Amino acid sequence: MLTRPPRPTALDSHAISRRTMLATGVALVSATAGCSGFVDDEDDGTAADLESYAPDGTTLLVHLDIAAVASSDAVDGGVDETLAVLEPADPEHVSDITTRFESRTGLDLLETDDVLLFGASAADSDDADSDDWEHIDVIVDGDWSEDDILDSLEGNTGLEYAETTYADEPVLYEPAADVDDLPELPSVGDHGGGRFVIGGGEAVRASLDVRYGDADPVSGPVREAYDDTRDAQLSVASEPSGSLVPEMYASRTELNLDILEEIEAVGRSYDVVEAGIDLDVNLHVPDDPNAEDLETTLLGAFSSLGQFDEEFDEARDDIDLERDGAVVTVAYVGEADAVFSLLDGV
Numbered sequence: 001m002l003t004r005p006p007r008p009t010a011l012d013s014h015a016i017s018r019r020t021m022l023a024t025g026v027a028l029v030s031a032t033a034g035c036s037g038f039v040d041d042e043d044d045g046t047a048a049d050l051e052s053y054a055p056d057g058t059t060l061l062v063h064l065d066i067a068a069v070a071s072s073d074a075v076d077g078g079v080d081e082t083l084a085v086l087e088p089a090d091p092e093h094v095s096d097i098t099t100r101f102e103s104r105t106g107l108d109l110l111e112t113d114d115v116l117l118f119g120a121s122a123a124d125s126d127d128a129d130s131d132d133w134e135h136i137d138v139i140v141d142g143d144w145s146e147d148d149i150l151d152s153l154e155g156n157t158g159l160e161y162a163e164t165t166y167a168d169e170p171v172l173y174e175p176a177a178d179v180d181d182l183p184e185l186p187s188v189g190d191h192g193g194g195r196f197v198i199g200g201g202e203a204v205r206a207s208l209d210v211r212y213g214d215a216d217p218v219s220g221p222v223r224e225a226y227d228d229t230r231d232a233q234l235s236v237a238s239e240p241s242g243s244l245v246p247e248m249y250a251s252r253t254e255l256n257l258d259i260l261e262e263i264e265a266v267g268r269s270y271d272v273v274e275a276g277i278d279l280d281v282n283l284h285v286p287d288d289p290n291a292e293d294l295e296t297t298l299l300g301a302f303s304s305l306g307q308f309d310e311e312f313d314e315a316r317d318d319i320d321l322e323r324d325g326a327v328v329t330v331a332y333v334g335e336a337d338a339v340f341s342l343l344d345g346v
Contacts, residue, residue: 050116050139051218051226053191055206058218060238061226062117066110066142068233074272079110082233085272085336101136105186105198106156107149112142118218119203137199139191139207146173149188149196157185166205167212174201225267225284228327232269232278240266253304259293262286277336283328295323298330311337 051061075081102108109115116139150161150173162176166189173188187204189197189211197207209215217223226237240263267282285291298321306313320331 050114050141050195051118051223053139053195053197053207053210054116054118054218055203055210056216056218058118059120059222060118061218061222061236063226063229063235064109064115064117065231065233065235066115067113068231072233072272074274082272085277101138101198104136104156105149106152107144107198109138109140112140112144114141115139118207119199137197137203137207139195139197141193141195143194144196145194146188146190146196149173149198153186153188159185161188166208169208169212171208171212172204221265221284225265225282228282228284229267229269230280232271232280234268234270236266236268236270238266239264253301255297255300255304257297257301259285259290259297262290262294273333276334277332279330279332279336281330283330285326285328287326291323291326291328294328295321298328311335 050063054061069082070079072078072082075085117136118139119137153159154161157175159175159177161173163170164172164174166172171190171192173190175185184200186198187201189204189208191197191207191211197204206215210217218226222237222239226235229235229237262285263283264286265284267280267284269278269280271278283294285294302316302319302321306316315332315334318332318334320329322329322331
């Protein structure tokens with residue numbers, strides 16, 4: 001183990017407004033995905049998508065395409081305004097995910113090109129508000145170097161970080177001092193080619209095991225739902241943590257909503273457009289008959305919901321419902337507020 005010399009300076013942080021905007025934008029989450037890994041160990045690993053470094057057992061994947069957000073011209077004001085359009089759909093269980101990331105690391109995720117958050121969805125957590133790294137493990141791709149990241153971590157924590165050989169590669173960085181009496185501090189794993197995993201030690205090692213070892217990447221319904229999302233500014237996949245129909249509406253309808261319990265994973269794609277929001281929600285169920293039942297139930301539910309929400313009723317004609325095999329897709333382009341209330345319960 002080689003101990004790096006002290007690094008007295010941290011990366012400059014961006015304004016709190018940017019951190020808050022990013023947090024609320026990324027917090028649009030609750031979904032999931034699955035598949036097999038395709039990292040090529042003969043190169044630097046950059047041929048693989050970021051999700052190929054997420055370990056098996058992951059139940060939440062959130063991809064924020066920073067470059068796409070930054071280049072959007074759908075609204076005036078650039079990154080801040082683009083992310084602000086997404087703010088109303090902020091799910092509470094991960095609403096502070098990126099602000100806590102910057103607080104713990106000193107690193108601003110807006111300085112990267114690509115961000116993938118991976119970990120446990122709210123449905124898998126006994127305490128989603130706990131102050132640990134279970135929900136903020138991040139794989140980043142951009143212009144950060146190892147020195148950039150370690151400078152910031154050491155400046156932010158006041159501790160030196162040490163390089164450790166892991167999976168026969170010098171790719172793991174952790175605090176050099178014994179910090180057992182302190183809250184868990186972030187570890188760093190180097191995937192090569194400007195890609196790093198930053199988060200809890202266990203999650204970082206699991207991601208490195210996928211990249212350099214024989215461990216499997218995330219697979220199953222969550223990965224499938226993630227792979228089915230379109231390329232978007234924000235893509236999310238997770239296991240459902242609630243009903244598609246908010247409780248206040250479900251209690252007022254006579255529809256049988258039992259089919260909603262069959263949803264295995266939800267994939268979401270969000271783009272800010274001139275009309276407001278371009279949204280796809282893919283609902284994955286076990287088989288085609290379940291999908292037929294789900295489609296029928298949603299048609300009735302949307303009609304019923306229009307009786308309770310005037311804004312949603314006005315937007316119903318702009319909602320498209322399609323079924324393809326065992327996946328039912330709800331698509332909408334228009335004012336964001338009209339449909340975000342539906343997503344709060346998912």
